Amino acid sequence: MHSIAIVAAAVLPGPALADVITIRSNEWCPYNCETGSEQPGYMVEVLTEAFAYSGHSIRYENRPRNRALRESRMGMFDGLIGAAPQGVARYVIPATPLARVQPVIAVRAASGFSYQGVESFDGILVSAEHGYNFTGEIDRYLTRHANDLRRIDLVFQSNAGALGLRKLLAGRIDALLGHQAVLSYLAGRQGVSEQIRLIAVGAPVEVYVAFSPAARNSRRYAALFDIGMSQLARSGRLDALRRKYGLEQEP
Structure with missing residues (x-):
């Protein structure tokens, strides 16, 4: 707990520095669904609430997967969701997965x-x-x-x-x-x-938010995400979101 507080003090911005973090992914419901829908997807809502702890907001849009991978590598937006580490080797990956999928x-x-x-x-x-x-x-x-x-x-x-x-x-x-x-x-x-x-087949796969290797704030966002996820887990909010999207039985 003490180490998390130290990291938070180092990376949490003041209110004037709140960012809009741009995130893209293909539609992969119920994890990430249609842009602008009432239920944008489990991973989209988790990401939104995790970053709300540090005062940041998320702008999520659908993109075909190959296009999202290509554009994120170029730094055209901040990150993509639903990524397995072996598929995004050069990206900045937080320590905490967004979900585990079977x-x-x-x-x-x-x-x-x-x-x-x-x-x-x-x-x-x-x-x-x-x-x-x-x-x-x-x-x-x-x-x-x-x-x-x-x-x-x-x-x-x-x-x-x-x-x-x-x-x-x-x-x-x-x-x-x-x-x-x-x-x-x-x-x-x-x-x-x-x-x-x-x-x-096989074991569940951990999938992550992957921040662009070309974006300057990627390491800071990864650290903030881990802090927000620890807060969501302690509050019980992660379990509530899993229930909302019918993922109680997921690994």
Whole structure:
């Protein structure tokens, strides 16, 4: 506690120095949802409330994931959310994750598919959204076979998850890689929850807010975020936000 107070004294600004911190991400509900909606997403609300402790506000906008990665590297905005550290190696990453997400494979409900390692993908077409991490083994498989259209359907569109579910149920792909809460949310929106089966793979993945390597305030923002998150955790507010977005059962 004493060390947190010392860090806070070093980085907390006075009221006149309150910043508007610009954050971008693709739509990945319920973690980050549509810009300007009444429920902008769990991670957006966590970020907003964590920075409110230091008097800062958040301006969040949706961007396609590849564009958000490219523009944040250039310092065109302050940071992006929902990033796994291995995908943003040169960014400034706080010590505290925004969320933990469970990688899953979606298959048709009647499918007999079971996952016993990437050898299970032999002979089937697997779809994944470009730029996401799943497990080390699966990530290596996707990289190794990225150009093999018989094995991998790599999707770059911002609506890759919703599109993937439609392709899965139409029989155009055999399996869809994603994350539990996101695919559950999308399946509910499409009214197809009973038509798919989600298979958990690997351990939950910690995802973070990643601050631009080219922005001058990134290290200060990372420190302020950690302080705000410790306050949210102690107050019980993090648990309340998880309940709001139906994430009580998430890791």
